[in-house]
Amino acid sequence: xxxxxxxxxxxxxxxxxxxxxxxxxxxxxxxxxxxxxxxxxxxxxxxxxxxxxxxxxxxxxxxxxxxxxxxxxxxxxxxxxxxxxxxxxxxxxxxxxxxxxxxxxxxxxxxxxxxxxxxxxxxxxxxxxxxxxxxxxxxxxxxxxxxxxxxxxxxxxxxxxxxxxxxxxxxxxxxxxxxxxxxxxxxxxxxxxxxxxxxxxxxxxxxxxxxxxxxxxxxxxxxxxxxxxxxxxxxxxxxxxxxxxxxxxxxxxxxxxxxxxxxxxxxxxxxxxxxxxxxxxxxxxxxxxxxxxxxxxxxxxxxxxxxxxxxxxxxxxxxxxxxxxxxxxxxxxxxxxxxxxxxxxxxxxxxxxxxxxxxxxxxxxxxxxxxxxxxxxxxxxxxxxxxxxxxxxxxxxxxxxxxxx
Numbered sequence: 001x002x003x004x005x006x007x008x009x010x011x012x013x014x015x016x017x018x019x020x021x022x023x024x025x026x027x028x029x030x031x032x033x034x035x036x037x038x039x040x041x042x043x044x045x046x047x048x049x050x051x052x053x054x055x056x057x058x059x060x061x062x063x064x065x066x067x068x069x070x071x072x073x074x075x076x077x078x079x080x081x082x083x084x085x086x087x088x089x090x091x092x093x094x095x096x097x098x099x100x101x102x103x104x105x106x107x108x109x110x111x112x113x114x115x116x117x118x119x120x121x122x123x124x125x126x127x128x129x130x131x132x133x134x135x136x137x138x139x140x141x142x143x144x145x146x147x148x149x150x151x152x153x154x155x156x157x158x159x160x161x162x163x164x165x166x167x168x169x170x171x172x173x174x175x176x177x178x179x180x181x182x183x184x185x186x187x188x189x190x191x192x193x194x195x196x197x198x199x200x201x202x203x204x205x206x207x208x209x210x211x212x213x214x215x216x217x218x219x220x221x222x223x224x225x226x227x228x229x230x231x232x233x234x235x236x237x238x239x240x241x242x243x244x245x246x247x248x249x250x251x252x253x254x255x256x257x258x259x260x261x262x263x264x265x266x267x268x269x270x271x272x273x274x275x276x277x278x279x280x281x282x283x284x285x286x287x288x289x290x291x292x293x294x295x296x297x298x299x300x301x302x303x304x305x306x307x308x309x310x311x312x313x314x315x316x317x318x319x320x321x322x323x324x325x326x327x328x329x330x331x332x333x334x335x336x337x338x339x340x341x342x343x344x345x346x347x348x349x350x351x352x353x354x355x356x357x358x359x360x361x362x363x364x365x366x367x368x369x370x371x372x373x374x375x376x377x378x379x380x381x382x383x384x385x386x387x388x389x390x391x392x393x394x395x396x397x398x399x400x401x402x403x404x405x
């Protein structure tokens with residue numbers, strides 16, 4: 001009898017050990033058990049997932065490595081002259097890639113590329129300072145194919161002390177958890193749990209927690225209607241706009257709570273107060289800025305049921321596809337009924353079809369994103385497309401000039 005009891009105890013113990021080992025081997029999402037992780041989404045939505053990998057939202061943040069940092073580290077191309085006495089040199093060392101600051105030829109400080117933000121107009125970089133995040137002063141800009149001062153930095157100052165807050169990460173990542181502030185840090189910088197960082201704007205950031213959806217669809221493969229997951233198309237227009245407005249309605253308004261906890265279908269006003277300043281200001285264009293307000297101020301928006309998804313397919317890289325976006329205009333505005341266009345007479349239908357966006361949603365110069373280098377030798381022009389759909393006489397003149405050539 002004792003032998004049977006002993007064997008039973010052994011078997012139960014083995015079962016518990018195996019169970020705990022299996023449970024422990026299952027990858028957990030830092031956001032909690034309600035989340036499945038994007039890798040799980042890929043199993044059923046492979047084509048969509050692969051397409052999404054090429055979008056700006058996916059590339060909003062990535063670990064820094066030789067595949068994600070695109071600026072040159074070749075000698076004579078890896079140096080940014082801050083002033084006559086100052087320079088920042090991008091260097092590859094055995095322990096990683098670094099920005100090294102020199103004053104009068106003497107190395108003053110050096111910090112590693114840890115995180116890449118963005119990959120379209122350019123890239124900016126973060127480094128870990130303990131459990132806090134700071135921004136590196138030099139960024140890479142795609143159009144210029146050069147290292148230039150990071151957005152918002154004053155010319156002539158190589159500053160490694162700019163603190164990155166959770167608000168920055170709310171638009172460039174899917175999650176990062178706060179930690180208690182380090183009392184020894186005089187700058188009172190926000191502290192993070194490094195292991196909790198979920199890079200990119202991932203599937204569940206826009207569709208909500210997916211673990212219950214995955215479990216249901218896995219156990220019920222015959223049911224093709226998606227359960228327990230948010231579908232953008234099923235949301236009311238105001239809630240659709242709120243999803244995009246998390247990051248594209250400005251960062252100047254007061255935050256009520258972190259948008260890491262925003263779920264599709266939530267009301268954004270419960271997370272951040274509306275920003276009514278510069279609602280139709282096109283002189284401060286920025287992808288982080290007031291693009292939602294600009295769209296909502298447009299007659300096309302006011303007199304229709306359009307929303308962000310009317311023109312944007314978030315799962316596809318549509319950057320620079322003027323013909324595609326112009327066709328979106330023509331889905332509502334037919335060529336035959338385009339008599340209200342004051343320049344329609346000198347333009348044939350083909351040119352109208354290819355230039356709607358250029359005339360009515362032009363890419364305009366902005367100085368919000370970049371500051372030119374100290375000697376003014378680098379063209380720092382950055383263009384951002386306005387989402388205020390309107391008549392832009394100066395842009396129309398450019399089109400007419402182009403046609404006259």
